[in-house]
Amino acid sequence: MKAAEVVVIGGGVIGSAIAYNLAKAGVDVALCDRAHPPAGGTASGASAGGVRQQNRVGAELDLALRAIAIWRDLESELDADLLYRRDGMAICIDDERLLPALRRRIDGERAGGLLDVRLADGDELRRIVPDLSREIVAGSWCESDGHADPIRTTIGFQRAAGARGARIHPDTPALDVLRAGGRVQAVLTPQGPLPCRTVVLAAGPWTPALLKKLGCELPIRPGCLQMQATAAMPARLRPVLGWVGHGISLKQVPGGAYVVGGGWPGRGEPERYQADVIPESMRKSAAVVVGLIPALVGVPVVRAWVGWESFSEDDQPVIGALPGIEGVLIAAGFSGHGFALAPAVGEQVARAVVGGKIPDVLRPVGPDRFAASPAGGAKA
Numbered sequence: 233m234k235a236a237e238v239v240v241i242g243g244g245v246i247g248s249a250i251a252y253n254l255a256k257a258g259v260d261v262a263l264c265d266r267a268h269p270p271a272g273g274t275a276s277g278a279s280a281g282g283v284r285q286q287n288r289v290g291a292e293l294d295l296a297l298r299a300i301a302i303w304r305d306l307e308s309e310l311d312a313d314l315l316y317r318r319d320g321m322a323i324c325i326d327d328e329r330l331l332p333a334l335r336r337r338i339d340g341e342r343a344g345g346l347l348d349v350r351l352a353d354g355d356e357l358r359r360i361v362p363d364l365s366r367e368i369v370a371g372s373w374c375e376s377d378g379h380a381d382p383i384r385t386t387i388g389f390q391r392a393a394g395a396r397g398a399r400i401h402p403d404t405p406a407l408d409v410l411r412a413g414g415r416v417q418a419v420l421t422p423q424g425p426l427p428c429r430t431v432v433l434a435a436g437p438w439t440p441a442l443l444k445k446l447g448c449e450l451p452i453r454p455g456c457l458q459m460q461a462t463a464a465m466p467a468r469l470r471p472v473l474g475w476v477g478h479g480i481s482l483k484q485v486p487g488g489a490y491v492v493g494g495g496w497p498g499r500g501e502p503e504r505y506q507a508d509v510i511p512e513s514m515r516k517s518a519a520v521v522v523g524l525i526p527a528l529v530g531v532p533v534v535r536a537w538v539g540w541e542s543f544s545e546d547d548q549p550v551i552g553a554l555p556g557i558e559g560v561l562i563a564a565g566f567s568g569h570g571f572a573l574a575p576a577v578g579e580q581v582a583r584a585v586v587g588g589k590i591p592d593v594l595r596p597v598g599p600d601r602f603a604a605s606p607a608g609g610a611k612a
């Protein structure tokens with residue numbers, strides 16, 4: 233295969249955003265994926281598409297703030313309709329005893345730079361979302377949160393990367409990363425070796441299998457998340473809704489469907505790239521949703537789907553250079569909230585590759601933070 237300076241392994245939204253930013257910086261980049269991303273059963277193919285800044289901590293909040301600045305003009309930058317809507321998000325509570333914790337979170341996020349987030353009482357939230365349950369007493373309201381279409385976004389990054397010279401190789405699984413003298417030489421694929429100097433591992437929950445080939449171990453594990461959507465309904469809900477303690481995220485997408493997620497489990501065998509819906513997750517999440525929006529009682533659910541996500545030990549992404557092996561970076565472990573971050577992750581990883589130095593915003597989420605972890609540090 234034709235050599236590239238950098239090979240990105242994994243064409244989900246993260247790998248695609250990285251490939252796009254590298255190509256934009258003039259780097260000779262190739263992206264390989266085992267399937268045609270965003271494939272079914274992957275996180276980017278299944279994502280709920282929430283683009284939120286609130287309810288994030290530490291470096292993830294910094295990345296989210298940067299990502300939102302990029303999201304603002306992303307559709308024109310990629311020349312693609314990503315169905316991005318910046319109509320706000322409310323994370324609701326139905327019990328006044330939860331107010332102190334909610335206030336503390338809001339104060340922490342405002343201190344961290346998210347000035348758009350504030351406390352709203354139930355009546356104000358019902359003015360924004362007229363169908364919201366009377367049980368809701370308050371919530372955190374962030375008007376610059378929103379949602380976008382994850383499949384369009386992934387494809388948008390890939391096409392824009394291709395237009396800037398990136399070579400996209402679907403149906404090209406990375407079987408191994410070949411090295412000589414402690415340096416990367418090539419990515420091995422069934423079509424032959426793809427020579428390169430730098431590799432970015434962005435294979436979601438399948439990244440640990442590649443790390444193993446490199447003699448490394450990081451505390452990243454697969455988790456299967458489930459979604460469902462109703463029939464198309466007249467447009468009534470503009471913001472995204474969450475509900476503390478009930479594991480729900482709810483939005484109405486431009487086609488009219490209400491899309492329900494929030495961490496409900498699916499099941500399957502990630503090693504076989506196989507995932508199934510759990511009917512109990514559908515029943516339970518539907519019961520929760522009608523508690524939040526009673527007007528949805530009787531609205532038919534027409535579709536449910538699942539996707540594998542990579543979860544890190546501390547629920548923060550794992551982004552940076554792999555200690556001990558020159559020329560390998562990782563971007564995985566997004567723990568159920570990486571879609572919104574993708575534009576900033578792409579930008580910062582490309583900056584790390586081009587500048588040869590990890591940007592400050594990525595330092596707290598580097599793989600080296602696990603070195604002292606009993607669950608296993610990077611061993612190269």
Ligand SMILES: Cc1cc2nc3c(=O)[nH]c(=O)nc-3n(C[C@H](O)[C@H](O)[C@H](O)COP(=O)(O)OP(=O)(O)OC[C@H]3O[C@@H](n4cnc5c(N)ncnc54)[C@H](O)[C@@H]3O)c2cc1C
Binds near residue numbers: 241276279406434569
């Ligand atoms: C149901 C669900 C709902 C979510 N909702 C939200 C949300 O509302 N907001 C939010 O911000 N985040 C959300 N997330 C999280 C977000 O979608 C993910 O963090 C993000 O999509 C991760 O993208 P990725 O590119 O790292 O992984 P993936 O999309 O899984 O991509 C990994 C790619 O690697 C490829 N691959 C695997 N092995 C190999 C190999 N050996 N060689 C080549 N290619 C390989 C796969 O085919 C795949 O295309 C959700 C996730 C799920 C599952």
